[in-house]
Amino acid sequence: MTKWRSRNLMVQTEFETDISDLGHDGRGVAHVDGKAVFVADALPGERVRARLLRKHRHFNEAQAEEILRASPDRVAPRCAHYGVCGGCALQHLEPSAQIAAKQRVLAENFARIGKVEPRRWLSPLTAEPWGYRRRGRLSVKHVPKKGKTLLGFRERDSRFVADISRCEVLHPALGLKLDALGALLNALEGAAAIPQIEFAAGDDLMALVFRHLAPLSQGDHDRLVAFGREHGFAILLQPGGNDSVHALFPQHAQLHYRLHDHDLDLHFEPLDFVQVNPALNRSMIALTLQLLDPQPADRVIDLFCGLGNFSLPIARHAGFVCGVEGDAGLIERARANAARNGVANVEFVVGDLSLDPRGAAWARESWDKWLLDPPRTGAAALLEHLPKKSVRRVVYVSCHPGSLARDAGTLVQRHGFTLAAAGAMDMFPHTAHVESIALFER
Numbered sequence: 001m002t003k004w005r006s007r008n009l010m011v012q013t014e015f016e017t018d019i020s021d022l023g024h025d026g027r028g029v030a031h032v033d034g035k036a037v038f039v040a041d042a043l044p045g046e047r048v049r050a051r052l053l054r055k056h057r058h059f060n061e062a063q064a065e066e067i068l069r070a071s072p073d074r075v076a077p078r079c080a081h082y083g084v085c086g087g088c089a090l091q092h093l094e095p096s097a098q099i100a101a102k103q104r105v106l107a108e109n110f111a112r113i114g115k116v117e118p119r120r121w122l123s124p125l126t127a128e129p130w131g132y133r134r135r136g137r138l139s140v141k142h143v144p145k146k147g148k149t150l151l152g153f154r155e156r157d158s159r160f161v162a163d164i165s166r167c168e169v170l171h172p173a174l175g176l177k178l179d180a181l182g183a184l185l186n187a188l189e190g191a192a193a194i195p196q197i198e199f200a201a202g203d204d205l206m207a208l209v210f211r212h213l214a215p216l217s218q219g220d221h222d223r224l225v226a227f228g229r230e231h232g233f234a235i236l237l238q239p240g241g242n243d244s245v246h247a248l249f250p251q252h253a254q255l256h257y258r259l260h261d262h263d264l265d266l267h268f269e270p271l272d273f274v275q276v277n278p279a280l281n282r283s284m285i286a287l288t289l290q291l292l293d294p295q296p297a298d299r300v301i302d303l304f305c306g307l308g309n310f311s312l313p314i315a316r317h318a319g320f321v322c323g324v325e326g327d328a329g330l331i332e333r334a335r336a337n338a339a340r341n342g343v344a345n346v347e348f349v350v351g352d353l354s355l356d357p358r359g360a361a362w363a364r365e366s367w368d369k370w371l372l373d374p375p376r377t378g379a380a381a382l383l384e385h386l387p388k389k390s391v392r393r394v395v396y397v398s399c400h401p402g403s404l405a406r407d408a409g410t411l412v413q414r415h416g417f418t419l420a421a422a423g424a425m426d427m428f429p430h431t432a433h434v435e436s437i438a439l440f441e442r
Contacts, residue, residue: 013051013052014049014050014051014052014065015032015049015050015052015062016047016048016049016050016068017030017032017037017039017047017048017050018030018046018047019039019042019043019044019045019046019047019048020044021044022043022044022101022104023038024105024432024434025038025089025432026089026090026431026432027039027040027041027042027061027089028040028041028042028043028044028046028048028064029044030042030050030062032060035058035059035060036058036059036060037050037052037059037060037061037062038059038060038061038062039062039063039064040061040062040063040064040156041063041064041083041092042064042067043070043071043073043074043092043093044071045069045071045072046067046068046069046070046071046074047067047068047069048064048065048066048067048068049064049065049066049068050062050063050064050065051063051065071093073093073094073097074092074093074094075091075092075093075094076092077091077092078091078130078168079091079166079167079168079169080165080166081152081162081164081165081166081167083156084155084156084162085152085153085155085156085162085164086153086154086155086156086157086158086162087152087153087154087162087167087169087431088169088430088431089430089431089432090429090430090431090432091168091430095126095129095426095429095430096126098426098429098430099124099126099424099426100124102124102424102426102432102434102436103121103124103423103424105401105424105434106401106404106405106422106423106424106434106436107121109401109402109404109405110401110405110408110419110422112405113402113405113406113409114404114405114406114407114408114409114412115409115413116405116408116409116412116419117419118419118420118421118422118438119418119419119420119421120420120421121421121422121423122287122421122422122423122437123423124423124424124425124426125280125283125284125287125423125424125425125426125437126280126425126426126429127277127279127280127283127426128279129426129429129430130168130169130429131168131169131170131171131172131175132169132171132276132277132278132279132280132429133169133170133171133175133276133277133428134171134200134201134202134274134276134277134278135199135200135201135274135276136170136198136199136276137196137197137198137199138151138152138153138196138197138198138199139151139152139153139154139161139195139196140161140185140191140194140195140196140197141161141195142191142192142194144192148163148186149182149185149186149188149191149192149194150162150163150182151163151164151178151181151182151185151197152164152167152178153167163182164178165178165179165182166178166179169429169430170199171199171201171206173201173206173232173233174199174201174206174208174233177231180227180231181197181208181227184223184224184227187223188216188220188223188224189216189217189219189220190212190214190215190216190217190220193212193213193214193216194210194211194212194213195211195213196211197209197210197211198211198238198270198271200255200268200270200271200272200274201255202254202255202256202257202268203256203257203258203278204256205232205233205234205253205254205255206232206233206234207233207234207235207236207253207255207270208228208233208234208235208236209236209237209238209245209270209271210224210235210236210237210238211238212237212238212239215239216237221248224237224248224249225248225249228248228249228250229249234247234249234250234253234255234270235247235248235249236248236270242271245269245270245271254267255267255268255269255270256268257274257278259282259285259312259313261282261285261286261313262285262312262313262316263316263341264312264313264316264337264341264343265337265340265341266307266308266309266312266337266341267307267333267336267337267340268307268333269329269333272306272307272329272330272333273306273307273327273330274306274307274309275309275427276427276428277427277428280425280426280427281309281427283425284397284425284427284437285309285310285313287425287437288310288313288314288371288395288397288437289313289314289317291395291421291437291439292314292369292371292393292395293369293393294314294317294318294369295317295318295319296317296318296319297319297368298318298319298320298368298369299318299319299320299321299322299365299366299367299368299369300314300318300320300321300322300367300368300369300370300371301321301322301323301324301362301367301369301370301371302314302321302322302323302324302371302373303324303353303370303371303372303373303374303379303382304324304325304326304353304372304373304374304375304379305323305324305325305330305334305348305373306325306327306330306334306373307330307333307334307337308323308333308334308337308338308346308348310371310373310397311323311334311346311348311371312334312337312338312341312343312346314371315338315343315345315346316343318345318369319345320345320346320347321345321346321347322346322347322348322349322362322365322367323346323347323348323349324348324349324350324351324353324360324362325348325350325351325353326350326351326352326353326354327350328350331348331349331350334348335348349361349362353374353379353381353382354377354381355381356381356384356385357381357382357385357386358385358386363385363386366388366390367387367388367390367391368390368391368392368393369391369392369393369394369395370387370391370393370394370395371394371395371397372394372395372396372397372407373396373397374398374403375399376399376400376403377400377403378398378400378403378404378406378407379396379403379407380403380406380407380410383407383410383411383414383415384410387415391442392441392442393439393440393441393442394411394417394439394440395437395438395439395440396408396411396437396438396439396440397435397436397437398435398436398437398438399427399433399434399435400434401434401436404436404438408438408440411440412440416442417440417441417442418440418441418442419438419439419440420439420440420441421438421439422436422437422438422439423436423437424436425437
């Protein structure tokens, strides 16, 4: 039986406990005196000595201080900043056990929220778990008292910025040069005006977008250009909103990625949404095509299509594809990508998919198959009224298991589909993020 070492649970009390499960955020789950305790850096099957951090009405939070009995799936974290930096939550868990845990999270969400279960489980989709991330945002904080500028992701305590010199999950072009980027920031006169740096990597180039809240001096411009030239980065500035982004060095730099299996080359802008893990993205497209099974006579609609990541590969096989997306800039890029790659059997239209879709021209047409790739909020507005009876198959790519489970319940219970297959995909190794895919059939 677990015993607290102090009657005053408001202080940082130490205790021993057994970990029974893994929570949705990657923390171990224990139960002490009938109350759930979420224990950071603890794994199922372990016994730990933990320190109580915070009390809440229905649960408590703690930090594992010593592993008294280790899980066979425990591994040594690769990153020197792990435990402070909040970018990763699961580096202490072996990668194959990470994706197995995510598959369990998906199954629990299906059962609890959607009241559904797939007829078959797909094998989890994985790729290289290190150096995979090509898109993201680094926080910057100038700290006069320390006489330096901090660069990194937010700490686990999100009030603070973790000062990191190397990141094992970022694309190596940037992840191995964070110390040099930090040195650059500390040399800038206007460092205090820079709150963040967004990064995006194509196949041949890494772009850095410096957000700045006040004009930068000519000297800072010169330092940024010299840094970009030395390290092979494209440097862009963002003095205002997204539409204010402009190139500093070089004047013309194009980000793109190739999908060799489909003879496609997709161009994108540094702040565009792209799948962060290029190797997993290629496997995900292949699996999507396998499940959707587009045929020459099929009319397919790709909802939340972005810049054509799925639409254009599908169009290589289907009779006609329509991509719908709320971001006009992404639609512009999708149309240009179609033209650049000679794909004529596809149309891209702007549409707000968070609203009742029935007034849209595309919603009044008949489609044989749907692809859904919504944001974390899911596709509830669409599924309130659609799909029509003509739709025989739906493939749903999800970045949030809860919204997928809710929408799966709608497709099955309201629209007469069967959840034929589902599985997890490890788009974000070492984090608790769960990406998944599901196939629905009439």
